[in-house]
Amino acid sequence: MGRRAVPPPALTLGPFTVADARKVGVERWHLRGASWRRVARGMYVWSGLEQTPMATLAAARARLPSSAVFSGLTAAWLHGFDVEPCDPIEVTVPRSTGIAMRAGIRVHRAKSVADEVIQIRGFRVRSVARTIADISARLSLTEAVVVADAALHSRRITISALKDWVDRHRGEAGVQRLRRVISFAEPAAESPMESRLRMVLVLGRLPRPKAQVSIYDGKGRFVGRPDLYYDEARLGVEYDGAVHRMSLAEDDRRQNRLLNAGVRLLRFTCADVLGQPDSVVMQVRIMLAARTTNAPNGSRVFGS
Numbered sequence: 353m354g355r356r357a358v359p360p361p362a363l364t365l366g367p368f369t370v371a372d373a374r375k376v377g378v379e380r381w382h383l384r385g386a387s388w389r390r391v392a393r394g395m396y397v398w399s400g401l402e403q404t405p406m407a408t409l410a411a412a413r414a415r416l417p418s419s420a421v422f423s424g425l426t427a428a429w430l431h432g433f434d435v436e437p438c439d440p441i442e443v444t445v446p447r448s449t450g451i452a453m454r455a456g457i458r459v460h461r462a463k464s465v466a467d468e469v470i471q472i473r474g475f476r477v478r479s480v481a482r483t484i485a486d487i488s489a490r491l492s493l494t495e496a497v498v499v500a501d502a503a504l505h506s507r508r509i510t511i512s513a514l515k516d517w518v519d520r521h522r523g524e525a526g527v528q529r530l531r532r533v534i535s536f537a538e539p540a541a542e543s544p545m546e547s548r549l550r551m552v553l554v555l556g557r558l559p560r561p562k563a564q565v566s567i568y569d570g571k572g573r574f575v576g577r578p579d580l581y582y583d584e585a586r587l588g589v590e591y592d593g594a595v596h597r598m599s600l601a602e603d604d605r606r607q608n609r610l611l612n613a614g615v616r617l618l619r620f621t622c623a624d625v626l627g628q629p630d631s632v633v634m635q636v637r638i639m640l641a642a643r644t645t646n647a648p649n650g651s652r653v654f655g656s
Contacts, residue, residue, distance in 0.1 A: 359400075363396075367395050369395060409438070412457055417451060420443045421469050428483055431508060433503060443458070446462065447463060484503055489530075493529075500533050500536075511534065538563045543593070545625060575613045578590055578610065578615065588618070590618070591621075
């Protein structure tokens with residue numbers, strides 16, 4: 353079996369056109385070989401290029417009109433938030449732009465996309481505020497809050513700035529939904545599943561818990577910080593994810609310290625939060641009804 357020819361370096365960095373290939377001596381018929389992968393009509397990548405989201409977006413960008421900007425969850429990922437960016441890739445174009453349907457790309461249209469566009473790693477992306485507004489209009493309340501939490505926690509935007517944005521865009525489609533998302537958002541939330549767990553509780557008509565509350569024992573020693581916390585009931589509620597399982601021994605010690613400080617704990621998995629939300633609400637409601645008021649050893653609680 354013959355070895356593959358070494359590809360020209362210029363063609364190994366990202367998507368390229370047939371014309372680009374010809375400039376470095378690679379003809380169209382060469383591109384039918386195993387060294388190359390067709391990603392769109394007239395657009396190829398080197399088969400050895402790792403298929404990362406960034407590479408996928410670069411290939412998509414090459415197929416789009418220059419007026420297109422990445423939006424929705426794709427924009428959220430480019431802003432650094434923990435979401436799926438390419439299922440599908442989301443872009444927004446001016447209403448006057450003609451664009452054919454493309455597999456794997458969802459096209460949204462707006463009156464104008466020129467405002468509130470920033471550059472991230474060479475990609476044109478809708479601003480953080482506009483991205484959250486778009487997502488609030490298209491996704492469920494919970495999933496929109498997940499993105500808003502991530503944006504606030506990253507300090508890419510503040511609650512105050514989001515409220516100011518809403519005031520400036522009052523009357524626009526979807527702005528009222530964003531206002532509701534803001535009312536549920538929590539800057540202290542540290543993960544998407546923590547945000548989803550909190551929303552399960554709140555939408556289940558339970559009191560809104562505090563997030564990431566620091567708890568100290570009677571000697572002033574830090575003992576732990578539950579994901580969610582109910583002060584009066586001294587109840588911590590946590591999402592038990594993969595990170596917890598990888599550090600099981602330390603996590604058990606932390607849990608024991610919290611229990612010794614008089615904090616009761618409930619922990620829920622992804623299957624609980626996504627598959628049995630009613631059960632989650634019921635268990636927390638029972639624990640809240642059996643609240644305790646006495647903290648042992650003079651332990652103290654400090655909000656986030």
